Amino acid sequence: MGINQTYKERALASLEGKWGSAAIATLIIAIITGGISTVITLPMGSDTVAGLSTNGIWSLLCLPLEWGFTVYFLNLIRQEDIRYERLFEGYKDFIRTFLMEFLYCLAVAVGTCLFIVPGIILGIGLCMAPYILKDDPQISAMDALMKSWQITRGHKLKLFWLGLSFIGWIILSFCTFGLGFFLLAPYMEATFAHYYEDIKTA
Numbered sequence: 001m002g003i004n005q006t007y008k009e010r011a012l013a014s015l016e017g018k019w020g021s022a023a024i025a026t027l028i029i030a031i032i033t034g035g036i037s038t039v040i041t042l043p044m045g046s047d048t049v050a051g052l053s054t055n056g057i058w059s060l061l062c063l064p065l066e067w068g069f070t071v072y073f074l075n076l077i078r079q080e081d082i083r084y085e086r087l088f089e090g091y092k093d094f095i096r097t098f099l100m101e102f103l104y105c106l107a108v109a110v111g112t113c114l115f116i117v118p119g120i121i122l123g124i125g126l127c128m129a130p131y132i133l134k135d136d137p138q139i140s141a142m143d144a145l146m147k148s149w150q151i152t153r154g155h156k157l158k159l160f161w162l163g164l165s166f167i168g169w170i171i172l173s174f175c176t177f178g179l180g181f182f183l184l185a186p187y188m189e190a191t192f193a194h195y196y197e198d199i200k201t202a
Helices: 002-016 018-041 050-063 063-077 084-114 116-125 129-136 141-151 156-164 168-173 181-199
Strands: none
Touching: 002 063, 002 156, 002 181, 018 050, 018 063, 018 084, 018 181, 050 063, 063 084, 063 129, 063 181, 084 129, 084 141, 084 168, 116 156, 129 141, 156 181, 168 181
C-alpha cells in the first residue's frame, strides 16, 4: 500500500494550485458527455428505441473527448499546456482516438460479459493506451492497446490495488450527490498518469 500512497502523493503535489482548473475540466466533460445527452434524449424518452439509439451515437461521438480528458492530466503532471481546448484535441486525430477508445470499450465489455474477472484484467491491461497514443503520433490504435498490455505486464495487480485504494473516496463522492467526483476524478487521473510515467519505457 506504500507504493499506492507514493503515487497518490505525487498526484496531489501535481494538482496543487490547479484543483480549480481540474474540476472545471471535469465539469466540462460531464456536461458534454452526460448533460447534453440527457437534454437530447429527454424529448424522445430515454428508454425508447430512438432515445437509446441517439444516446448510443452521442456516446460514440464523445469517445475522442474521453481520450482528451485522460491525456489532459498527463499534460497537467508534466506541467504542460492545460487550457480547456486541449480536452478536444482528440477530434484533430479522430480516427486514431476513436478507434482506440472504441476497441478498449469493446474488449472490456466482451471480457465482462464472458466473466467479470477477464473484463477487469483487460480494463487494467489496456488502460495506458491513451497515454501511449498521445506520446507516439505514429502508432496505430491497435498497437497502442498492445503496447499498453506489454508495459503493464507485472503491474496489473498493482494497478488493481491502486484503483481499489480509491474506493473510500468513491463512496464518499456518492454521498455528496456526485459533487465529490469533480475533485476525485482529477485525483485519480493524475495518479494513474504518474504511474504511466514510471512504466512507459518498460
